[in-house]
Amino acid sequence: MYIVQIASECAPVIKAGGLGDVVYGLSRELETRGHCVEIILPKYDCMRYDHIWGLHEAYCDLVVPWYGTDILCDVYCGWVHGRLCFFIEPKSWEMFFNRGCYYGCDDDPMRFAFFSKAAMEFLLRSNKRPDVIHCHDWQTGLIPVMLFEIYKYNGMEFQRVLYTIHNFKHQGIAGTDILEATGLNRPEYYYQYGRLRDNFNPFALNFMQGGITYANHVNTVSPYHAWEAQHTDQGFGLGHTLHTHQYKFSGILNGIDYEVWNPEEDRYIPHHYDIATFEDKALNKKVLRERLMLAHGDKPVVAFIGRLDDQKGVHLVHHAIYYTLSRGGQFVLLGSATEKGINDWFWHEKLHLNDNPDVHLEIGFNEELAHLIYAGSDMIVVPSNFEPCGLTQMIGLRYGTVPIVRGVGGLVNTVFDWDYDGYHEPEERNGFVFFQSDTVALESAMDRAFDIWEKEPALFNQIAQQGMQYDFSWNHPGQDYVALYDYIRHK
The missing domain is CATH 3.40.50.2000 (Glycogen Phosphorylase B;)
Known part of the structure; x- marks a missing residue:
């Protein structure tokens, strides 16, 4: 299979939390299983460039429609510890990713709406047609929306989307300007509970709500948390949406990188050991x-x-x-x-x-x-x-x-x-x-x-x-994700 991961983080080059570890670890596991994986990321000014090998310009002057006009982007390509990554750099006065930080800006919804739009334009213009687009958390919640409402009519009708939610607390709340900027437009259409309208604020759009509604399948990062999100306050207001779409919602436990976390060969500890020692x-x-x-x-x-x-x-x-x-x-x-x-x-x-x-x-x-x-x-x-x-x-x-x-x-x-x-x-x-x-x-x-x-x-x-004795590596989650990709490709 050909899988494209679209995310705001990938360890170790961009890491603010566990999301980055998952994107990197899962991608490597999928590659070891013989699948083709590419990762699309923002090109932050503050990311760890020392973890990128062979960074070079791969696509010059990518035209991204934005607010009825265009913003040009350069797309760079490089390898992050063996993973093929594409970094999107917009050339605009907003300086979306030249802020000295990954998150925490007042216009974060607009920044990542633009990243999502640019990522989709890059796939379209470079003629990349992955079997599965795997996107993560609120930052990429608009990708399933844009694929279904715009890009499937422009030659991407066969692409399928898996949307993984790592943290329900942060959902991406925005207003009508997001619709105008991305070209989705039609506020009367999207301000419906079955699309992007927030469950509790009738004047707000919710990126995560859109991702759940439009994706072919949605998962969170453990089976028990999938239950919690539906049936307790851990869904942070999205419980009803998850219940409505429960037929396509599940939980897959994350793994950890046993090449990094292994007491038998850990380079950071002075004495190696295993169960026998x-x-x-x-x-x-x-x-x-x-x-x-x-x-x-x-x-x-x-x-x-x-x-x-x-x-x-x-x-x-x-x-x-x-x-x-x-x-x-x-x-x-x-x-x-x-x-x-x-x-x-x-x-x-x-x-x-x-x-x-x-x-x-x-x-x-x-x-x-x-x-x-x-x-x-x-x-x-x-x-x-x-x-x-x-x-x-x-x-x-x-x-x-x-x-x-x-x-x-x-x-x-x-x-x-x-x-x-x-x-x-x-x-x-x-x-x-x-x-x-x-x-x-x-x-x-x-x-x-x-x-x-x-x-x-x-x-x-x-x-x-x-x-x-337990195996919490990416071996079992990798197998589960491959099965899920296959399922949404053929359903």
């Missing part, structure tokens, strides 16, 4: 303590790695620090805050705990240190308020670091509680799960993990090694 994990724990100036001793190390924001259950992260200390453990945090208030809060805690030999708070992100923390910690807490998929717990399992997670989203599909899971045999269980978003629930799960670590160390190691 699990005792060598303790050597990384010693190095981690030395690097972060933590006290040595017979104590468990509990970690948190990730963004410090409300989605990640930041109030429970904070509580986990002090509860770990009260139970005689050590805590290591690596994360950056998305809001000033949370950033100030954790900087205050960092200064307050700075002389404590049992805790280290690293405010920011450091890729090398993240690998060492995974390898050197005994447990990792993931107390998210919502988590469409979650990569942290899967990486923790790979490194034999026992996850303590809240039972939401993809965490439910990957972590199976040692004491209470009724669907898996004891030899299949790999962590500890709690469900309420309060401190009592978190403490209950942490207590169970600590008790086993202290009283039955051999059993704790067994749980950790059972987690290492």
Whole structure:
């Protein structure tokens, strides 16, 4: 098959979150299975050009109709760690992608509406006719709309679209000007609930609503989150739309890159290990303590790695620090805050705990240190308020670091509680799960993990090694996506 991915991110050249990892990891997996994959991205001024090989101009002066006139774009081509990528650079006074950032501009809906329009024009003018166009999140929600309403009449009637939603919270809200700009026009037509009209604001258009409505199939990034999005507030207002289109909505769990996250050959950790040499994990724990100036001793190390924001259950992260200390453990945090208030809060805690030999708070992100923390910690807490998929717990399992997670989203599909899971045999269980978003629930799960670590160390190691046996690589998701592509091609 010939597949074109259209997205706002692709790791490591453009990465603001998990979306970039998925676009890169899935594309590589599809290629290993013999499929042809190309990726279309914005050409940001702030992306990591050092990760692109052979960048060159592939299409000069691409004409993109916009607001009844034209904007010219240059399209560049290069390889990102073996993936063939096309980067769209508009030549206009709006400077859509020369802002020094990927997201966060007041005109983000207009920026990514233009990117979507330009991507479709590039496919049309360069005579690319993929079997499947796979687009991602709100930034590309207009692509299925434009394909069905415009481009299928211009020679792209056989293309099919899979639309993957990574985060329902951000949906792309805009007004009538988007219709005029993209050439969709006809506001009376699109301001209907069955098309682009937002479910709660009758004066707003919703990119994600359009993507769900017009795509041939829609998926999110774990089976349980697909259920949550339809039946709980995790759909952030799109539950009715998803219910209407439930016949074409499903969940596929993300994978992680086992070439990057593999304790057997990880270049960022000093001591490699696997299930057979699990005792060598303790050597990384010693190095981690030395690097972060933590006290040595017979104590468990509990970690948190990730963004410090409300989605990640930041109030429970904070509580986990002090509860770990009260139970005689050590805590290591690596994360950056998305809001000033949370950033100030954790900087205050960092200064307050700075002389404590049992805790280290690293405010920011450091890729090398993240690998060492995974390898050197005994447990990792993931107390998210919502988590469409979650990569942290899967990486923790790979490194034999026992996850303590809240039972939401993809965490439910990957972590199976040692004491209470009724669907898996004891030899299949790999962590500890709690469900309420309060401190009592978190403490209950942490207590169970600590008790086993202290009283039955051999059993704790067994749980950790059972987690290492799981395959959360892109192998299974890749197979699922290929089956889905085949399905929408032939239906």
